[in-house]
Amino acid sequence: MNTKNEVKLATIDSTNKFDGQYFLFPKYLIKENLENLKRELSIFEAFLMIILNVKYADQTEKVGLESRICRRGETFKSMQAWSDLFNWNRSTTRRYFQKMSGRGWIEWESLVNTTRIKIVNYDFYVGHNDPQSKLKYTPEFETFWKEYHQMTSRQMVDKVVSYRFWRMLSLSERDLAVKNMRKYYYNLSNTTYCVKALTYLRNKKFNDQFYSKC
Numbered sequence: 001m002n003t004k005n006e007v008k009l010a011t012i013d014s015t016n017k018f019d020g021q022y023f024l025f026p027k028y029l030i031k032e033n034l035e036n037l038k039r040e041l042s043i044f045e046a047f048l049m050i051i052l053n054v055k056y057a058d059q060t061e062k063v064g065l066e067s068r069i070c071r072r073g074e075t076f077k078s079m080q081a082w083s084d085l086f087n088w089n090r091s092t093t094r095r096y097f098q099k100m101s102g103r104g105w106i107e108w109e110s111l112v113n114t115t116r117i118k119i120v121n122y123d124f125y126v127g128h129n130d131p132q133s134k135l136k137y138t139p140e141f142e143t144f145w146k147e148y149h150q151m152t153s154r155q156m157v158d159k160v161v162s163y164r165f166w167r168m169l170s171l172s173e174r175d176l177a178v179k180n181m182r183k184y185y186y187n188l189s190n191t192t193y194c195v196k197a198l199t200y201l202r203n204k205k206f207n208d209q210f211y212s213k214c
Contacts, residue, residue, distance in 0.1 A: 040087045073122030104161040158198040165201040180206040
């Protein structure tokens with residue numbers, strides 16, 4: 001994969017307004033053509049490949065020795081399997097997933113023997129309009145969101161993306177995020193540098209080493 005593609009990702013923003021015109025192509029036709037390419041996929045082609053490989057409906061899938069529920073818009077594949085699909089090396093594939101996740105386009109989780117990928121706003125890409133209008137936050141996240149901003153006085157921004165990262169956390173990590181936010185804030189040498197909620201969750205600042213109790 002060339003350096004230009006490694007560094008710069010094309011913008012794919014499902015919040016943009018379109019003119020309502022779409023081209024409808026059979027899924028198998030696009031997938032077949034991408035899989036038959038004898039070259040490295042472009043950034044956009046790789047994103048299409050992810051969309052084409054996630055599940056359209058919830059189903060049980062064998063992952064190693066256990067069965068897992070693969071949700072709509074998700075897929076389980078090894079890093080090597082993705083590298084083979086993209087015709088990239090594994091390090092390039094990993095960096096690509098990190099950048100896509102950082103921009104809120106996918107959720108990415110490295111598991112034992114596999115990788116879980118979820119397309120954020122999957123319904124948008126398959127023709128269901130305005131999925132964010134139906135987005136409902138959990139009470140636990142709303143509590144975290146309110147308390148974090150009351151304590152830090154930071155501006156309430158990036159709530160949708162923050163919720164995506166909240167959902168990527170394990171239950172124990174969510175508990176820590178709430179439990180340790182006061183420790184994080186009051187252990188700062190200068191609270192001016194307190195990060196916004198999105199960065200707190202994305203960088204897992206609740207795992208920092210704290211020197212004083214609050």
